[in-house]
Amino acid sequence: MSKKTIQLDAETYPVYIGALTNGEFESLLTRKYVAAKKIIFVDENTHGCCLEYLLTHFEALGEAEVIMLPAGEEHKNIQICMQVWEAMTEYRISRNDLAICLGGGVVTDMGGFIASLYKRGIDFIHVPTSLLAMTDAAIGGKTGVDLANYKNLLGVFSTPKAVFIDPNFLETLPVIDKVGGWMEMIKHGLIADALHFAELKAVNFHEFSMPEEVIYRSLTIKNEIVKHDPFEKNIRKMLNFGHTFGHAAESFFLENTEPVNHGIAVGMGMIIESYWSWRKGLLEESDLYEICSVIIDKVGLPDLTGIPAEHFWMYMLNDKKNDRHEVRTVLLKAVGAAVYDEVVSFELLQEGLEFYHRMNKE
Numbered sequence: 001m002s003k004k005t006i007q008l009d010a011e012t013y014p015v016y017i018g019a020l021t022n023g024e025f026e027s028l029l030t031r032k033y034v035a036a037k038k039i040i041f042v043d044e045n046t047h048g049c050c051l052e053y054l055l056t057h058f059e060a061l062g063e064a065e066v067i068m069l070p071a072g073e074e075h076k077n078i079q080i081c082m083q084v085w086e087a088m089t090e091y092r093i094s095r096n097d098l099a100i101c102l103g104g105g106v107v108t109d110m111g112g113f114i115a116s117l118y119k120r121g122i123d124f125i126h127v128p129t130s131l132l133a134m135t136d137a138a139i140g141g142k143t144g145v146d147l148a149n150y151k152n153l154l155g156v157f158s159t160p161k162a163v164f165i166d167p168n169f170l171e172t173l174p175v176i177d178k179v180g181g182w183m184e185m186i187k188h189g190l191i192a193d194a195l196h197f198a199e200l201k202a203v204n205f206h207e208f209s210m211p212e213e214v215i216y217r218s219l220t221i222k223n224e225i226v227k228h229d230p231f232e233k234n235i236r237k238m239l240n241f242g243h244t245f246g247h248a249a250e251s252f253f254l255e256n257t258e259p260v261n262h263g264i265a266v267g268m269g270m271i272i273e274s275y276w277s278w279r280k281g282l283l284e285e286s287d288l289y290e291i292c293s294v295i296i297d298k299v300g301l302p303d304l305t306g307i308p309a310e311h312f313w314m315y316m317l318n319d320k321k322n323d324r325h326e327v328r329t330v331l332l333k334a335v336g337a338a339v340y341d342e343v344v345s346f347e348l349l350q351e352g353l354e355f356y357h358r359m360n361k362e
Helices: 024-032 044-049 051-057 078-090 105-120 131-137 167-172 175-192 194-200 212-228 235-240 243-256 262-279 285-299 309-316 346-361
Strands: 002-008 011-017 038-043 065-069 098-103 123-128 142-147 150-157 163-165 327-334 337-344
Touching: 011 024, 011 212, 038 044, 038 051, 038 105, 044 051, 044 065, 044 098, 051 098, 065 078, 065 105, 078 105, 078 142, 098 105, 105 123, 105 131, 105 142, 105 150, 123 131, 131 167, 131 175, 131 212, 150 243, 175 194, 175 212, 175 235, 175 262, 175 285, 175 327, 175 337, 194 212, 212 235, 235 327, 235 337, 243 262, 243 309, 243 327, 262 285, 262 327, 262 346, 285 327, 285 346, 309 346
Parallel strands: 011 163, 038 065, 038 098, 098 123, 123 163
Antiparallel strands: 002 011, 142 150, 327 337
């Protein structure tokens, strides 16, 4: 199992990539946390697909308490957190105990948030099981939940004690979740590494494989940005590319129809925000159309025809990245380079939606 130590402000934590059974995970449980109670956060999916693997292979988890979170973004809210905190109190979890977040982005976001607030914080580690969590959600110290369908309005910056990435868990994923994780990796390439973007274009979702080194490259891009700006005061904002519109679309679907995969929503956002980048004279037209073809031709995206721009604008106005009552976003100045704190208008949103409709139909 390979190891990379991630520097985040004054704290460090290791990220391991490889089979979970290679030793470091068990060593952590049986040495540093030998006397600690263990609590494992799962959702309905990882309870069925991944939990048994942990309980079978690691004797130290034989008496662990398991808390199953309801799956899906629609359940990522403070009400579920309250129920979990009450259960942790009943289990007499102390400040010296350990939480293990076994799951995708919702589990790592919620689990880290729950652990960080309980008794002013207990130690937690992430065992991400989705591609999105391995390359994005479990890295960087952000935790949080949604508020009234607005994405991640409640949260804290809090780092795990370790992250264990076992690519074998990817075999349990449906295609939609592989696509969602790929979208976030594409984002990393677009904002910071043109070569990474180029290697991701070759992914075949029908014969899906994601080499460890490609996963490592993606999470390293995120980490390199985070370690220079852990609390999102400046360059970390670049990681929100695709998320200004993407979060608005995700919130709209969550409230009005049925939830859309987070990575797919980010893909929608990258199309529209790439258009904004071109419209503002930052991005070459050839790059705009290459980005669109890579994303849309590879996976296809939801049809937004008939949805008024006002619905998305309402959510965009409450985006946590805004400043001085202006909608702020991340734009591209080239494939592999981004700028942040760019102001967008309602009229530009309308244009972007028209462009999205045209590209999606073609």
